[in-house]
Amino acid sequence: MTRTAHALGESRTLWELVEGRAALTPDRPVFLQGDRRLTFGELRDRSERVAAGLYELGVRPGSVVAWQLPTRIESALLSFALARLGAVQTPLIPFYRDREVGFALRESKAAFFAVPGVWRGFDHTGMAHRLARELPRPPLVLQAYDTLPDADPAVLPPPPASGTDVRWIYWTSGTTSDPKGVLHTDRSLIAGGSCLAHALRLSSDDVGSMAFPFAHIAGPDYTVMLLLYGFPAVMFEQFALPGALEEYRRHGVTIAGGSTAFYSMFLAEQRKQPTRRIVPSLRLLAGGGAPKPPEIYHAVVRELGCRLTHGYGMTEVPMITMGAPDDTPENLATTEGRPPRGMEIRIVDGEVRLRGEAVCQGYLDPDQTAAAFDSEGFFLTGDLGHVTESGHLVLTGRIKDVIIRKGENISAKEIEDLLHGHPGVADVAVIGLPDAERGERVCAVVETPASSGGAEELTLDAVTAYLREQGLSVHKLPEQLELVDALPRNETLRKVLKYKLRERYS
CATH class of the missing domain: 3.40.50.980 (Rossmann fold)
Known part of the structure; x- marks a missing residue:
């Protein structure tokens, strides 16, 4: 810095x-936005x-x-x-x-x-x-x-x-x-943005891009970075490829990204014209918010001709770790990067816990705040992982039952609660499945009633239409539906074993 x-x-x-x-x-x-500049x-x-x-x-x-x-x-x-x-x-x-x-x-x-x-x-x-x-x-x-x-x-x-x-x-x-x-x-927001800026090795000659909602926690995170280094970002009110490529080229964007879904979108466009770089000025893709398969990293470097750094953050702690452009390819492909100075990471029983200035003050609900921090002030992420000898963080899973689709957290329970009201649903488990474009996709596994009374078999269109009627946001709608006679359960409390469903449908 x-x-x-x-x-x-x-x-x-x-x-x-x-x-x-x-x-x-x-x-x-x-x-920068269209013909406007501020x-x-x-x-x-x-x-x-x-x-x-x-x-x-x-x-x-x-x-x-x-x-x-x-x-x-x-x-x-x-x-x-x-x-x-x-x-x-x-x-x-x-x-x-x-x-x-x-x-x-x-x-x-x-x-x-x-x-x-x-x-x-x-x-x-x-x-x-x-x-x-x-x-x-x-x-x-x-x-x-x-x-x-x-x-x-x-x-x-x-x-x-x-x-x-x-x-x-x-x-x-x-x-x-x-x-x-x-x-x-x-x-806390300045600390998060400073962490991001420091990791990416930026300069005043860079041109960034905001292809994500400004209302997301990434909004201030990214804007702090612009203020620290004095370079601009191109704003996209509605982001889609290939339409956005003209603006990237016009303004000479050097840094782009968002999440795994964005990497896949850029790759898909590059593969339409493999002999010509779609954004000649692009030197770095950077993002986080969703799992990144190692093969995506290697494909970006090989086909887009730029570097890729991926990080780990959440609404409660906007920047935790970030890959650096000078990290080894192995670390960039298989880890979430290293924490910046001032971010403490502690692994307790496999769970990642955090303490530092970028950590939130808690939640509106005092009970949720009390449950989110341990006795030494470390924030409990609910994520599982370990730190390598070189100080890089590797995430291995989640305690929380959260689906991360295109960088957005989706509560499985919210969707399940709504689907329980559908007459064609006896029981349901909503899970996240690995997806190269989205990070994870939403899959609803429905246990159908023993006697359907001649009703038509439940379809994905019927499920999504029902959830829309219940007011569920579009980005949370299931993209896959599986019908089963009985959900797998344990022998004691008969709890649904979601890991078995993930193994079956991944």
Whole structure:
């Protein structure tokens, strides 16, 4: 990490980091989107004006503001305006629907809710008002797609001075049917982004890309990296290949990625024209959030002609380990990389436990917080693994019953609970199966009723249609259905043996 980046990484708050970078390189771009560009100086100045506009609408330091916005320049401006105010913000990924959004609004007690209106055919404003009517204290709904509140910054109070107050609530499904509100501070997010930036050996000449939801924990993680090193990222509101390749080439993107699914997408495009590099400027694919088969690593290096570094993170700890470009091919292919300085990893009975500044403060639910940390303050990840002699982490499995599809955590129990209400389901086990494109795919194994009364055999289309009617988000829908006469169970409590199902259908 350069001396300048190291100094900026010591910022107490995200707003202090924005001001520090804007003072150093005000005219350099930070976000590129289509024909639009936003410089570091404009990020500071326009965020202050948006903060003033929000202040005049009643947003104050400590106000809880939920926002469900796509990956756009306006989304970043709103988020940093809230950081300037010292508000508590709770980002929601745009493809969440009534179940998840309603739960988050209720549990966070959000006083304001910013939405994009109708986006990709879905009426977010209608959903927001529908949910608001069900809440004891309805949030004020704000439109924030292409217009943002604007006012003179003279009305603003001083920016927040402490970076250790909880100002972020992110949501993760974990192993329960309801999401868990993860509590972060400015400092924990700065620490996570600093870890990522340090591992990737970046420079101010790089050009990054945001092909993932800005509302994901990776949003601030990645933006901190841009602020530390002073280089831009191309934003994709809707990412798809091959359509996005033109923007990659146009802006000379040097760093791309996201998760295993992104690696596979780039490989698929490269294989359509194997003699010509699809993005000549690309030097590094980087990501995490899902298992990475070693063969994917070797294929990327061989066919895309760039390096691949994969890491390990979660909503509770956005950056835990990361492969470095100068690691050996063996370590890059078979491990999750090494932890940065300041991240302690302890293996207890095979479980990975963590302690460090990037670790969250816990959950909205105090009982969940108490269960998540041991007596020495180590966070219990629920993941199994070991550390090699060289200090690299190898993950071998999960205690938690979570499916990680395209970098997003999916609760098997949530889907199972909903499917239990279907008349064609006697019992069900939802499992994750290895998938080269998605990391894991969602498979529902259904035990059918002993007597179906002549009903038609259950189909995957019928299952997904039913779950859609129940309000389940599209990204959680099963992609595989298996029908069995009886689920495998143990001899004592008759618990379903999911490992046997994974062995059978993998």
